[in-house]
Amino acid sequence: MSEVEEKNKALARRFLEAQANADLDTLEELLAPDFVDHSLQPDQEPGREGFIRSVAEEPAIFSNVSMNIEDQAAEGDKVITRLTISRTHDRGEFLGLAPTGMVIKTTAIVIDRIVEGKVVEEWNESTGVLEATRQRLEQERIERERIEQELRVARSIQQASLPEEVPELEGWELTPHYRPAREVGGDFYDFLELEDGYLGLVVGDATGKGVPAALVMASARSMLRAVTQASNSPGEVLRRVNDPLVIDIPPNMFVTCFYAILDPESGSLRYANAGHDTPYLHRDGDAEELRARGMPLGLMPGMSYEEKETVLEAGETALFYSDGLVEAHDPHGKMFGFSRLRELVAEHGEERSLGDFLLEELYSFTGVGWEQEDDITLLTLTRSPIRS
DSSP: OOHHHHHHHHHHHHHHHHHHTTOHHHHHHHEEEEEEESSOOTTOOSHHHHHHHHHHHGGGTEEEEEEEEEEEEEETTEEEEEEEEEEEEOSSOBTTBOOOOEEEEEEEEEEEEEETTEEEEEEEEESHHHHHHHHHHHHHHHHHHHHHHHHHHHHHHHHHHSOSSOOOOTTEEEEEEEEOOSSOOOEEEEEEEOGGGOEEEEEEEESSOHHHHHHHHHHHHHHHHHHHTTOSOHHHHHHHHHHHHHHHSOTTOOEEEEEEEEETTTTEEEEEEESOOOOEEEETTEEEEOOOOOOOBTSSTTOOOOEEEEEOOTTOEEEEEOHHHHTOBOTTSOBOOHHHHHHHHHHHTTOTTHHHHHHHHHHHHHOTTOOOOSOEEEEEEEEOOOOO
C-alpha cells in the first residue's frame, strides 16, 4: 500500500471520528469546498454546509455516542471503512420518532474519496435508518395495543352499565336503541323501578371518549341509582347528584342528563334536565319540546334544576335521545340537526317503531360508507292507543 493511501486511511479515520464526536472544527478543516454527500439523510440539505449542519444536530438527539472502526481498505483516492456506532436516542426526535431511551446500534460501510488532503465525496450504507424505523413501528404497535386494550375496557364498562332488560308496563311500550361508535363514548340510559309502581327514565351523555368517559358515565349512573330511591322529585335527584360529581370527575368533564318519573296509571311524566338535548313529545300531529332549565352535572356546585310535568295521552310518544343523532354529518358536512329531527317526529311520531324509522332516516342522510362519529342513543316511550 502506498504512502498516500496510508495517509488517506488516517485522514478518513480522523474524519469519521469527528462526525461521531460532532467536532465541527475538524470537519471544517477536512471537507473540500465542493464536498458531495451521496447518502443524504431525510431533511438533510445537500452540500458541505448541509453535511456539517446535520452532524451539528446530532448531540441534540443522541447521547453516549461511541464508534468502533473494524476494518479499512484504501485504493487510489478512495478509503473504504467498516464501522459500528452505538448511541442512545434520549434527547430529540429522530426520523419522526420521539425520544425512546433506546440504544441504536448502527453498522455501516463508508467510502470517502480524498484529494489533496480533503474529503471531496462520501457514500455510506448503514442500518441506522432501518433500526430507527423498526423502533418506530414497534412503538406504534405498543401504542396501538394500549389503545385497543383501553377501548375494550371502556366498552365492557359501558355495556355493563346498560340495562339488561326493558321493563314491561301494561298499556305502555318502551323501546331503547343504542348504537355505539367505533370509539367508546359516554352515552347511557337506564330504567329505575321506584315505589308505588312509578318508573324512572334516564338518558345521559358524559363528555369525552375512551376509559375516562366510560368511568364518568358509570359514576354518574351509580349516583343516580342511589339517589332516586330517596326522592320522587326529578329536580331534587339531579341536584343531589351534581355536587358529588363536581368533586369526583376530572376538570373540563361533565355529564348531561334527562331524568323523568312516569306514573303508568295516570300517564303523568315529571321531568328535569341537566343540559341534555331536549326531548320531543308527539302530540296532535306536532312535536312539542319537553323543556326544563338546568346546567350539566359536574360543572358547578349548588345548582338547582327546574322541574316540569306533562301527561301522555293514549297514542302519544315521547322521544329521548343523545347528540350522536343530531350531530351526525352527511358526506358534504351538513348536520342532521334538531329541526330535521323535530319535523320527522311531528310527521311520523305515530310510527309503531319510531326509533327504527329515525335510524333509517339517519342512514339515508349520511349515505353509504358513513363513519359514525359518536354513540347514538334513542329511547321511545309510547302510551298504547285506546282500542275500540
